[in-house]
Amino acid sequence: MSSEFSLVETEHGLGLQWHAHPEMHPLVIDFCEGANAYRALHAQVKDEAIARACGMAKLKHPHILDGTAGLGRDALVLARLGATVGLNERQATVQALLKDALQRLQRDDPKLAERLYFAGDHCLSGDYQPRQPIDVVYLDPMYPKGDRKHKAAVKKDMQMFQHLVGADLDADALLEPARALAQHRVVVKRPNHAEFLAGVEPDAQVKSKKHRFDIYLRASWHGPL
Numbered sequence: 059m060s061s062e063f064s065l066v067e068t069e070h071g072l073g074l075q076w077h078a079h080p081e082m083h084p085l086v087i088d089f090c091e092g093a094n095a096y097r098a099l100h101a102q103v104k105d106e107a108i109a110r111a112c113g114m115a116k117l118k119h120p121h122i123l124d125g126t127a128g129l130g131r132d133a134l135v136l137a138r139l140g141a142t143v144g145l146n147e148r149q150a151t152v153q154a155l156l157k158d159a160l161q162r163l164q165r166d167d168p169k170l171a172e173r174l175y176f177a178g179d180h181c182l183s184g185d186y187q188p189r190q191p192i193d194v195v196y197l198d199p200m201y202p203k204g205d206r207k208h209k210a211a212v213k214k215d216m217q218m219f220q221h222l223v224g225a226d227l228d229a230d231a232l233l234e235p236a237r238a239l240a241q242h243r244v245v246v247k248r249p250n251h252a253e254f255l256a257g258v259e260p261d262a263q264v265k266s267k268k269h270r271f272d273i274y275l276r277a278s279w280h281g282p283l
Contacts, residue, residue, distance in 0.1 A: 061077075062076065062077055062078055062221075062222075063075060063076055063077065063151065063222055064077070065151065065154060065155075066084055068084050068086060070086045070088060070091075071086045071087070071088065071158050071159065071162055072086065072154060072155055072158035072159075073085055073086040073155075074086075074151065074155060074218065074222070076218050076221070079214075079218075082214055082218065085129075085155070085215050085218050085219065086155070086159075087129055087130055087155045087156060087158070087159035088159060088162070089130065089134050089159055089160075089162075089163045089167070089170070089174065090162070090163065090166045090167055090170075094129075094131050094134065095134065097135070098131075098134040098135045098137075098138040099138060101135050101138055101139055102139075103115055103139055106135060106139070107264045107265070107266040107269075107271055108132055108135060108136065108196075108245075108247070108264075108271060109135070109136065109139050110264050110271075111245045111264040111271035111273055112136065112141070112194045112196060112243070112245050113193075113194065113242060113243060114136070114139055114140070114141065117193055117194070117242065118140075119140050119141065119142065120141050120142070120193040120194055120242070121141070121142045121143075121144070121188075121190055121191065121192050121193050121194075122136055122141045122142070122143045122144070122192070122193065122194045122195070122196055123143075123144045123146060123177060123181060123188070123192045123194070123195045123196070123239060123240075124136075124143055124144065124145050124146060124196050124198075125146050125181060125182050125195050125196065125197045125232060125236055126146070126147075126197050126198050126199050126200075126226065126232070127145035127146055127147040127152075127156060128147065128152065128198065128200075128219065128223070129152070129155075129156075129215075129219060130145060130156055130159065130174075132196065132198060132247075133145055133174060133196075134174065136196075137170060137173040137174040138170070140173070141173065142172075142173045142174075142175075143173065143174050143175075144175055144176075144177030144181070144188070144189075144192075145160075145174070145175065145176050145177055146177050146178055146179065146180075146181035146182065147176075147179060148179050148180075149222070149223050150179075151222060152219075152222070152223065153176075153179060156176060157176055160174065160175065160176055181239070182195075182232055182235040182236060182239070183235070184235055184238070186239070188239070191241050192239050192240055192241060193240070193241050193242045193243075194240055194242055194243050194244070194245060195236040195237075195239050195240040195243075195244045195245070196244075196245045196246075196247075197229075197232055197233070197236055197244065197245070197246045197247070197255070198246075198247040199226035199229035199232060199246075199255075200220065200223055200224065200225050200226045200229075201225065201226075201229075201248070201249055201252060202225045229255060230255060230256040230257075231256075232255070233246070233255050233256045233258060233274075234256070237274065237276075240276060241276065242275075242276055243273055243274060243275050243276060244273075244274040245271050245272070245273055245274075246260070246271070246272040246274070247269055247270075247271055247272075248269065248270055248271075248272060249268065249269060249270075250265070250268060250269060250270050254272060255272065258274070260272035260273050260274050261273055261274055261275045261278050262275070
């Protein structure tokens, strides 16, 4: 972990402290409380672009691998909507935050905890053996930082997260192993202006105001990329 950050115990759980900004509260992942938890609790498939992209209108209780879990916010929405979601996260500090949040979830909402679990840090490395077949692999790689106006619009907790993690410079390499795992589809979240992951045109898209979800259906796959 960068010397700019440290993990600290808070009254709400394990938190990430950014030393350059002592005025900011430590970043704590909470799957039961706060704005993100509230949004997930009240989510409906028809209103959530990510859920429609993942095929949740047709797939009943799918098993989804979130290949770039980050703070787990998208995974929480999918789990609240009935999916079982495995979290794959490579960054060790973020792993620690996720695992702490999952432990608290076991205590506070055991039923939800059954649908949200830490899958590992190398699930897209080629030798991962999932505990059950994976219907959908979801990818939301960190995109290179945008212009100043865009940065100013990013909430403080995401500023902290983005500064810690940085861009996923190997994002293009995630698509092929994701396709190898997914039984039904791969879904890639991208900014609306971004190029396709690995330059591969998707079979379909679901668009929202700021992002789009590129959908790669297994039925259209013809060998490796």
